[in-house]
Amino acid sequence: MIDFRYHLVSLIAVFLAIALGIVIGTTALNGRLVDNLESQVSGLQEDKRTLEDTNQGLQARLDDVGAFEEAVAPSLVGDTLTGRSVLLVLADDVATEVVDEVSSLLGSAGATVTGTVSITEAYSDPTVAPSLESYVNGPGVPTGVQPTPSSDTGELVAGVLAQVLMTPPAESGQPPAAQTSGELASVLSALAGLDVLSYDTAPTERADFAVVLGTGPLGVGGDADATALLQLVTALDTEGSGVVVAGDAASATGGLVAAVRADATVSAAVSTVDNVDTAAGRISTVLALPAEARALSGAYGTGEDTEPAPPVQQ
Structure with a gap:
C-alpha cells in the first residue's frame, strides 16, 4: 500500500x-x-x-x-537705400549684436539710421493709459502735431509718435508733422518720462522708413501688447514710406511677427521677416524697405507661406 x-x-x-x-x-x-x-x-x-x-x-x-x-x-x-533714412524701433529686448548688424547693413545700403527707440512694457500697461491720454490731449504736444481722432489711447500715442518720427513720402502730399528737432525731442522726452519708451541717443530727425525689431514671444501683456504694437506699426507706416517688422523664429510663432501676419490689414501694409538673427534675414530686412516704397509688402524668411527674399528692383 x-x-x-x-x-x-x-x-x-x-x-x-x-x-x-x-x-x-x-x-x-x-x-x-x-x-x-x-x-x-x-x-x-x-x-x-x-x-x-x-x-x-x-x-x-x-x-x-x-x-x-x-x-x-x-x-x-549696396545703394538700395542711398539718401534715405531709417528709424530702428525695438519692441523687445533684442540682442545688441542683431541691432548692430542691422544698423551696419543699412549703412552698406546707403541709408542713415536716425536713431533707436526702445518700447517698454509700460507702453501697453492699462494703468499708464490715463497719463498717456492726458499728455497727448494736453498742451505738452507740439503745435505742429495733430493727435489722431480716436478715443483709443494706443492709437493716440502711436499717432503722435509716428508724426514726429517719420517723414511723409513726397507723393503723399502731406506736410511734415514736426518741423524742428526740438519738437521731436519734446515728444520723446515726455514719453520717456512716462517710462513707455527709452533711448540711448534720441533721434534728432525724422526717418523715411522704420524697422521694428522683435524677439521671442510677446510679454506678459499678451493681447494688449500685440494690439498696442500693431497700432504703432500701422501709424509708422501711415506717416512714413514703409515699415518692416523683423524678428526670429520664436517671434513668428508667438511674438510680434506672428501678430502682424495674423492681422490681414496690417500684413497687407507692412513686410515681415522671421529670421533677422541670420545674415539672410538681415539682407531681407534691408531689401524689404525699398520694396515697401514701391508698395510691395511681403512675408519673408523660413516660416510657412513665406518667400525667401523680397523682390529687387531692376
Missing part, C-alpha cells in the same frame, strides 16, 4: 524537475535575449555616430552658407 511519504517524495521530485526545467530554459533564453539586446545596442550606437557625423556635416555647410551670406550682404544691398 502506497503511504503518504511516497506521495510527498513524488510531489517533491515533480516540483524539483519543474524548477530545474525553468532554470535551464531561462538560462538558455536569457542568453539569446542578451545577445539580441547587445546587437540592438550596437546598432543604435552606430546609428548615433552616423547621425552625429551627418549633423556635423550639415552644420559645417550651414556655417559656410552663413559666412558666404555675411560676405556678400553689403554688395547685395
Whole structure:
C-alpha cells in the first residue's frame, strides 16, 4: 500500500524537475535575449555616430552658407537705400549684436539710421493709459502735431509718435508733422518720462522708413501688447514710406511677427521677416524697405507661406 511519504517524495521530485526545467530554459533564453539586446545596442550606437557625423556635416555647410551670406550682404544691398533714412524701433529686448548688424547693413545700403527707440512694457500697461491720454490731449504736444481722432489711447500715442518720427513720402502730399528737432525731442522726452519708451541717443530727425525689431514671444501683456504694437506699426507706416517688422523664429510663432501676419490689414501694409538673427534675414530686412516704397509688402524668411527674399528692383 502506497503511504503518504511516497506521495510527498513524488510531489517533491515533480516540483524539483519543474524548477530545474525553468532554470535551464531561462538560462538558455536569457542568453539569446542578451545577445539580441547587445546587437540592438550596437546598432543604435552606430546609428548615433552616423547621425552625429551627418549633423556635423550639415552644420559645417550651414556655417559656410552663413559666412558666404555675411560676405556678400553689403554688395547685395549696396545703394538700395542711398539718401534715405531709417528709424530702428525695438519692441523687445533684442540682442545688441542683431541691432548692430542691422544698423551696419543699412549703412552698406546707403541709408542713415536716425536713431533707436526702445518700447517698454509700460507702453501697453492699462494703468499708464490715463497719463498717456492726458499728455497727448494736453498742451505738452507740439503745435505742429495733430493727435489722431480716436478715443483709443494706443492709437493716440502711436499717432503722435509716428508724426514726429517719420517723414511723409513726397507723393503723399502731406506736410511734415514736426518741423524742428526740438519738437521731436519734446515728444520723446515726455514719453520717456512716462517710462513707455527709452533711448540711448534720441533721434534728432525724422526717418523715411522704420524697422521694428522683435524677439521671442510677446510679454506678459499678451493681447494688449500685440494690439498696442500693431497700432504703432500701422501709424509708422501711415506717416512714413514703409515699415518692416523683423524678428526670429520664436517671434513668428508667438511674438510680434506672428501678430502682424495674423492681422490681414496690417500684413497687407507692412513686410515681415522671421529670421533677422541670420545674415539672410538681415539682407531681407534691408531689401524689404525699398520694396515697401514701391508698395510691395511681403512675408519673408523660413516660416510657412513665406518667400525667401523680397523682390529687387531692376
